[in-house]
Amino acid sequence: MKAFILAAGRGERMRPLTDNVPKALLEVGGKPLITWHIEKLAAAGFTQIVINHAYLGAKIEQAIGTGARFGIQISYSAEGEALETAGGIAHALPLLGSEAFAAVNADVFSDYDYAFLARAVGELPHAHCLAHLVLVDNPDHNATGDFALNSDTVVDDGARLTFSGIAAYQPVMFEEIARGSKAKLAPLLRRHIAARRVTGERYAGRWCDVGTPARLTALNAELRGN
Numbered sequence: 001m002k003a004f005i006l007a008a009g010r011g012e013r014m015r016p017l018t019d020n021v022p023k024a025l026l027e028v029g030g031k032p033l034i035t036w037h038i039e040k041l042a043a044a045g046f047t048q049i050v051i052n053h054a055y056l057g058a059k060i061e062q063a064i065g066t067g068a069r070f071g072i073q074i075s076y077s078a079e080g081e082a083l084e085t086a087g088g089i090a091h092a093l094p095l096l097g098s099e100a101f102a103a104v105n106a107d108v109f110s111d112y113d114y115a116f117l118a119r120a121v122g123e124l125p126h127a128h129c130l131a132h133l134v135l136v137d138n139p140d141h142n143a144t145g146d147f148a149l150n151s152d153t154v155v156d157d158g159a160r161l162t163f164s165g166i167a168a169y170q171p172v173m174f175e176e177i178a179r180g181s182k183a184k185l186a187p188l189l190r191r192h193i194a195a196r197r198v199t200g201e202r203y204a205g206r207w208c209d210v211g212t213p214a215r216l217t218a219l220n221a222e223l224r225g226n
Helices: 033-043 057-064 084-096 114-123 185-194 213-224
Strands: 002-006 048-053 073-078 101-105 108-110 131-136 147-150 153-155 160-169 198-203 207-209
Touching: 002 033, 002 084, 033 048, 033 057, 033 101, 033 114, 048 057, 048 084, 057 073, 073 084, 084 185, 101 114, 108 160, 114 131, 114 160, 114 198, 131 147, 131 153, 131 185, 147 160, 147 198, 153 185, 160 198, 185 198, 207 213
Parallel strands: 002 048, 002 101, 048 073, 131 198
Antiparallel strands: 101 160, 108 207, 131 160, 147 153, 153 198
């Protein structure tokens, strides 16, 4: 079972912390953000992880390595410049293969159990859907939300929630994107949401988009119990 970690972002809002360190390697609770994801994915049964990178990508490869110390296999999808979420996934399809896979943003932190994500990966083909999204309550910085839920189907109207950056996808969803081109995820999702081919769930536990130095500081303080 494969997973994809999106780690190609420049992290402009995190400067100066990201001037010499890629955002995925910023530490939360004593270890890099990306390490939390790798450990949780491995514990949930994912055996192969693909990580994309662009800015300071060599530092990510040096820090994480082949995955041997996590008991899994890690490969890398290098991008000359960040290709956005959908473009990055499309670029990595040769490494991801033809079966459903998990995808997580490296710059989020949560207590969400990736065993549920593994289950979603397994169920996606049988549901005849192209994506499964984990949605969370709206944080202050995204007060209007992204998508809504009607039972377990993601819809574009109703009480909106925020997309967590945690999902499962079918590779065919990205095959129309020319490899190496930039492409955003939201327009692609909305097209398939309109066709009712996206399922979802609401997660009410701890989740943080670690997008600014202030959020990073607050999260570290929270984890220390301060």
